[in-house]
Amino acid sequence: MDISALPYPDLSQFEQYGTSRRASRIYIGREFLKFRYHEDPTSDSTITKQNYANEFFELVAEIETAFREVHITQSTLAEVCIWLQRNQSEAAAEECLNEALGEGPIIVKQTTHEIFQSAVDAFADDTDKAPNFGEYLDYATMQDSEVWYILTWDSDFCRFNDTVTMLPHKMWNV
Secondary structure (H helix, E strand, O other): OOHHHOOOOOHHHHHOOOOHHHOOEEEEOHHHHHHHOOOOOOOHHHHHHHHHHHHHHHHHHOOOOOOOEEEEEHHHHHHHHHHHHHHOOHHHHHHHHHHHHOOOOEEEEOOOHHHHHHHHHHHHHOOOOOOOHHHHHHHHHHHHHOOOEEEOOOHHHHHHOOOOEEEOHHHHOO
């Protein structure tokens, strides 16, 4: 699918999720969050993804979606900030941290020993290792926090499709 054909996440896109299964909570994947802080994006795909991420956060701030809380783990946030510092700038990494640790909707989750062990066990049981360990850790955190929706551009989360709804949902045709 051509990413530039994706609609922005307006209220109508999220209405179908209602309030069942704690729809007020959504997890944000590393690839989705990275695009919020791209500096001087050059490709149409990068611009579209950045606009999509920014639009989502504006809608959450204006209370126009079913999602009130945006969850992320410390390790995922650290990975995003390291990538931003190496590939964008220190300012982009600092902006990401300030937003995540500020008064905004992002809730940074601690990785407990139990969550970590759950991710290790699931990863060890996977024979093809398609999702990487970080994605298993994200999934274990989502289960522990009863978060059933994820903002992601990463198709590896299709593996968890039976319990996770990926947004933007039209990208994966699910």
